[in-house]
Amino acid sequence: xxxxxxxxxxxxxxxxxxxxxxxxxxxxxxxxxxxxxxxxxxxxxxxxxxxxxxxxxxxxxxxxxxxxxxxxxxxxxxxxxxxxxxxxxxxxxxxxxxxxxxxxxxxxxxxxxxxxxxxxxxxxxxxxxxxxxxxx
Amino acid sequence: xxxxxxxxxxxxxxxxxxxxxxxxxxxxxxxxxxxxxxxxxxxxxxxxxxxxxxxxxxxxxxxxxxxxxxxxxxxxxxxxxxxxxxxxxxxxxxxxxxxxxxxxxxxxxxxxxxxxxxxxxxxxxxxxxxxxxxxx
Numbered sequence: 001x002x003x004x005x006x007x008x009x010x011x012x013x014x015x016x017x018x019x020x021x022x023x024x025x026x027x028x029x030x031x032x033x034x035x036x037x038x039x040x041x042x043x044x045x046x047x048x049x050x051x052x053x054x055x056x057x058x059x060x061x062x063x064x065x066x067x068x069x070x071x072x073x074x075x076x077x078x079x080x081x082x083x084x085x086x087x088x089x090x091x092x093x094x095x096x097x098x099x100x101x102x103x104x105x106x107x108x109x110x111x112x113x114x115x116x117x118x119x120x121x122x123x124x125x126x127x128x129x130x131x132x133x134x135x136x
Numbered sequence: 137x138x139x140x141x142x143x144x145x146x147x148x149x150x151x152x153x154x155x156x157x158x159x160x161x162x163x164x165x166x167x168x169x170x171x172x173x174x175x176x177x178x179x180x181x182x183x184x185x186x187x188x189x190x191x192x193x194x195x196x197x198x199x200x201x202x203x204x205x206x207x208x209x210x211x212x213x214x215x216x217x218x219x220x221x222x223x224x225x226x227x228x229x230x231x232x233x234x235x236x237x238x239x240x241x242x243x244x245x246x247x248x249x250x251x252x253x254x255x256x257x258x259x260x261x262x263x264x265x266x267x268x269x270x271x272x
Contacts (some may be wrong), residue, residue, distance in 0.1 A: 106141060114141060114142055
């Protein structure tokens, strides 16, 4: 089992990052333009990129601290994996620790997704700091 | 031991990517503005970011296919690690497989560098495709 991990400092308070990673209005502005999401444990968020449909069940929500999703439908390599966002406040900024864990092997898809996740973390950072992200 | 891996498709032929990752004129336009480098096995490339000085010994060069560096001086966590770029031509484009291996632990520095390397891969891609990178 292996994991993708990205740490990013976002120059806003955790509450703003938490909203961007839990609400539909947030998620559709930095990740998938076509998003259905609710900040509610047990709800299945749906993120669609063309033919690529991701269903992510919200498995953990600790306000302004942590968000966790279980991937229940997606490409084969993603099914059963876990995505989490941990937020730590430091001097009015947020240290965001992103993880996509439970990968069964380090494949070309893993390395491609690792790159893509970093660009989406940059999009999330940009949305929080400037109001504009670069969703797909 | 663990590794950072990013796969990126660059819409140019491998020769252009190879030049960007081996020559001083290439490297200073997507990674460190302050670079001393030579496309020569055994040469120690030096990349300086403010107080952060990296010495990378060129350990492998296969024209248009592979570049490998051994990190001989840097921050403690980087010393002894290996950085490699593998290039594969496909339909006139280049599949770039980047790896930074030999990390002894998955730390906050690892996760921060993983994010940073992705942005530098994007900078390299941009330099090759458009002529402009975003070096530090």
